[in-house]
Amino acid sequence: MDRMAPQDELVFLPLGGSGEIGMNFNAYGFGAPDDRQWIIVDCGVLFGREGNTPGVDLIMPDIRYLAERRDTVLGIIATHAHEDHIGAIAHLWPSLRCPVYATPFTARLITGKLDEAGLASKVQVKEVPVGGSLTLGPFQLDFISITHSILEPNLLAIRTPLGVVAHTGDWKIDPNPMLGEATNEAALERLGNEGVLALVCDSTNALVPGTSGSEAEIRENLAALIATLKGRVAVTGFASNVARLDSIARAAKAAGRRIALVGRSMQKMVSAARETGYLKDFPTVLDESEVADLPAHKVLYLCTGSQGEPRAALARIADNKHPHVQLGAGDSVIFSSRVIPGNELAIAEIQNKLAARGISLLTATDHHVHVSGHPCRDELAQMYRWIRPKLALPVHGEMRHQMAHAELARTLQVPQAMVPENGQMFRLAPGRPELIDEVPSGRIHMDGRVLVAECEGLAKDRRAMAFAGLLVVSLVVDHKGRIAAPPVVLGEGMPEPVEAAVLKAVEDTLDKNKRSDPDDLAENVRRAARRAAHDAWGKKPVTRVLVSEL
C-alpha cells in the first residue's frame, strides 16, 4: 500500500499574550507537520514589576520553538506600534533573523528601536502601505484598517490555501478616530462573506459592557476643560495616542496656550507621526525652557509619566526636580489616561505629591478625559457579526477576559470557541479545529542587559532575598580540612542581632564538628546558621557557606 503524502495543515500557535495583557506573540504555520512555514504576528513585551519580577525591566515570550526552526519563519508582521506588540523585536530578532513587515508609522517606530539596539543595518523592515497586502510563502495577508488608541492599527486577513483567519490585533470601533483611517467596515463585511475559519481577537475589555467611546468626545471634553483652567496646565497620557496629543494641542491653541512636549517618548511619537505624514496642522512646539518664560495661563505641557513611571517627566515634576518644568499652587495636571492595573500605588504617590503642593488633579475618575482603545462587549459582538467565524480564539487577555470572551462568542452563535494558552498549537484546518500539541513556552526576562529564562529563577531568587535577606558564612580550611581561621558571618538585610546569634551558632557547630569532611561541615554550618537566624528573627534567610581552602 502506498503511504499517503502528509497533508498540509494550518496551525495557530500563541507564544505570548494568552493569559496576560502584554507580550503579544502569535504564530501561524502552514504545511505538512514536518514541513511547516511560519509567520509571526506581533512580537511585544510586558513590563516587569518590582513585586513579582524585581530587577526585570522587560518580559518577553520564550520563542525557542520557533528559534530552533528559524529557517522556516518567513517574517514578523506587526499589527501596530504599541510596545506590547513590537517591543521585543529588537531583542528577539537575533534568534529569528527574518524580515519585519509593518505599515509606515509602525515601521518608523520599529526602525527607531532597531537603531537604538544597533541592528538597523541588519534587519529588513519592509513597509506595507496602509490598506495594503503582502504575500509570504503560502500566506497572503491583507492589512485592513481598524481603530485603536494609536495610528495605523490593522486587522490582518490571513489567507491560506486551506482558508482564511482574521487576526484583529488591538482594536475598538471608534466612529470618529480624529486621526488616521476609520474602521474599514466594508472590508470586514467582505471578509465575513468569504467565510472565515477563525477570529483571533482582543479580549482586554471582554468584561466591560457597552462600547468604549470615541476620541471625538475626548477632544471636545478636553477643549472645554482646558478652556476653564487658570495657571499652568500639564496633561499626561499615553504618548502613542497621537490623536489624543493632537486633541490636546488643539485645546491648548484654542485656549491661547503654547505647548511643550516633556519627555522623550512624547517627542519620539510626534516626530514619527509627522515624518509619516500625520499631524500636518500640529502647532509649533516650544522648548521646555522657552515655555517656562511665558505667563502661566499661556502654557500647556504634554508630559510622559501617566502610569507613575519613576523616571518619567511627571514624576520629576511631582518631586519638583524637573530642570525646566515647575508647577505649584493654582496649576493643574490632567491625567488623560487610565490606570494600568498594577500601577495604582505609583500613580497615587505622584498624585499625592502634586496635591500636597496645591496642584489640582483632574482624572478620568472625575472628568471624561479618557476612552479605552479596546473593544467592549457590544463592539466584540459587532465584530463577530461582521466576520462570522467558525471558531473564536480569544487572545490578548488574562484568563478571566478570555473565558468571558469565549462565553460571549458562544452566545453569539459562533459554533466553536477555544481559549488558547501560550504554547498550545491548534490545527485550524483541515477538519474541525483542535488542540494538537504543546510546545515549549514561557517567559524571558531582560535582566540588566542579559536575557534570562524566567525558569532559571533569578528574579525568584532575588524575591527570596527581598523577603529574608542573604546569610553568608565564610570558612577557611587548611589542606587537611581543618578550620584555619575564625568564621566570618554576613547577614545582609537582616536586623543586627541576627549576625551575632548566627556567629555564635556557627562557632558552636565548628567546635562540635572538628573532624568532619569539609562538605559535611559546610552543610552543618549552613543549617545551624539558618536555624539561628530563624530563632533570632522568625525568618529563614537564603544561606550560603563559602569555603576557602589554603
Added chain:
Amino acid sequence: MDRMAPQDELVFLPLGGSGEIGMNFNAYGFGAPDDRQWIIVDCGVLFGREGNTPGVDLIMPDIRYLAERRDTVLGIIATHAHEDHIGAIAHLWPSLRCPVYATPFTARLITGKLDEAGLASKVQVKEVPVGGSLTLGPFQLDFISITHSILEPNLLAIRTPLGVVAHTGDWKIDPNPMLGEATNEAALERLGNEGVLALVCDSTNALVPGTSGSEAEIRENLAALIATLKGRVAVTGFASNVARLDSIARAAKAAGRRIALVGRSMQKMVSAARETGYLKDFPTVLDESEVADLPAHKVLYLCTGSQGEPRAALARIADNKHPHVQLGAGDSVIFSSRVIPGNELAIAEIQNKLAARGISLLTATDHHVHVSGHPCRDELAQMYRWIRPKLALPVHGEMRHQMAHAELARTLQVPQAMVPENGQMFRLAPGRPELIDEVPSGRIHMDGRVLVAECEGLAKDRRAMAFAGLLVVSLVVDHKGRIAAPPVVLGEGMPEPVEAAVLKAVEDTLDKNKRSDPDDLAENVRRAARRAAHDAWGKKPVTRVLVSEL
C-alpha cells in the same frame, strides 16, 4: 515682674494615618507645654507590600515621642475594631503600658489579639458601654454611635477645659446599617450646638461625590443574586463587616443553602459578634467538611481572601488546594468587597485561576454587592453641618484625599482647615489653632518577629538586593596581610557568567595589589568586583568583601 504661670493648652498630634490610609494613631495632649497629659485615639497597622517593603508584614507608627513620656499617657481609646485602628496595640503597648478603652465588640477583639501576643494578663482593657462616657484626667469623652462597615463605630466627643474636639474615627451615614446602632444624629447636633473647636475627620472618600450607600441595598441585592445561582456559591468579603455576613447568611437561608465559614477571621468575627450580643438569629454554621457532603445547590461558603491574600481561604480554593472546599464549573464566587489599592494584581491572579476552571465571578464591578464604609462628599458635608467646627483637620487619607477634604471644608464655610502630617503638633486652644511643633515620627516595621525602624533601612537594603542581587567576595589573608588562599566569589541572584567575570577581575586586582594594606585591598577588590558585575550584566549589585585573617 512676676512670671506668668505657663498656660494650659490643648494640642493634637497625629503620629499615623495622615498621608496614608492605615496605621491610624492620633494623640491629644492637655496641660502646660512641660506638663501635658495625653490620650491616644486608635493604634493601628498598615500592611506591608512586597514591592515597597518586602518581608514586612505590618507597619506601625514610630511613637517614640509618646513612649519617652509614657507616664503622661492616660490611655488608648479605640474608636472601632478595624486592624488599621487596633492592630498595633499588642505590638506597641509594651512601650506605652497604659490602659485600653473600647466598646464591648472592639474590646473583645483587642483582648483576643493581646491573648495571642501573651499580653492578656498585663493589659487592662476596659469596656465602655455603647453610647457611654469616660473621664481620663482633663479629658472627658463621649462615645457617640455612628455607622461604618463594622459593629460599634464611635465618634468621640473629646471635652477639655479649653473646649471640645470631635474625632470621627471611620464613619459613613448609613440610614439602615442592618446591625448595631444607627448614627446618633441628635447627639451630633447637640455637640455642634455646644460649639466644637475642631473636627478631626476621615478623608478616605473625600474625592468621591454623592453618598456611600447603605448595607440595606446590599442585603437586598445579595439575596436576589444568590437566589438566581445554581451550583455551589462562595462569597468573599471583609470578615469584620458583620452586618454583611449577616446579610449573606440570610440570603443563603432564603435560598435554601447551609453556610460554612471558611477562614479563621470569619470564625473569629462571628464569634466576637455573638459573644457581645449580636447575630442572635444567625443560622447554625456547619463545618466545612459537613457542607461538602451536601448537594451543590444547598451550599454557601463565606470565605476570607477577597484581597487576594495568598494564604487565605479563597487563594487555596482557587489553587484547588483547600482541604474541604472544592469549586468547579457551574459554581460561583461573589466578591462582596472592593479592591483595596495595591491588591489589584493579587486579586486578578485569583480571579484568573477561578475563571480558568469555569467558575463564575460576580464582583462589585458588575453587580451592586458592595458599599464603602467611608463618607463620600455629601456625607462629609452633612457632618460639617452637624458639627460646625471652627477648624477642619482632615486625617485618615493620603495627601490628595486630605487636600480635597480641606478644600471641601472651606467651601462649607468652615473658618479654618489645616492638613496635618504625621508628627506635626497643633495647638487647638487657646487662641487661633496653629502648628507649633514637629516631633519625631515615622514607621516601624514588623520584620519577621522583630520591630525595626523603617529609617534603619533593612527593607530598603533588601529591595536593593531584589533589584541586583548580592555579590560577595571572600578573601583570606595571613598575619602579614598577604593573600593566603584563592578568592571565592558568590553572585547571588545574578546570571551565571557574572560570577566568572567577577572572579577574574578580583584575581587581577589581587595580582596588582600585593602589597596593599588589607583594608585598602578589600576596598579595591570591592570596587573591581562591582565594576566587573556591571560590565557583564548592566547592573551594580550590592557588593561585600569578607576578609578572614589566619
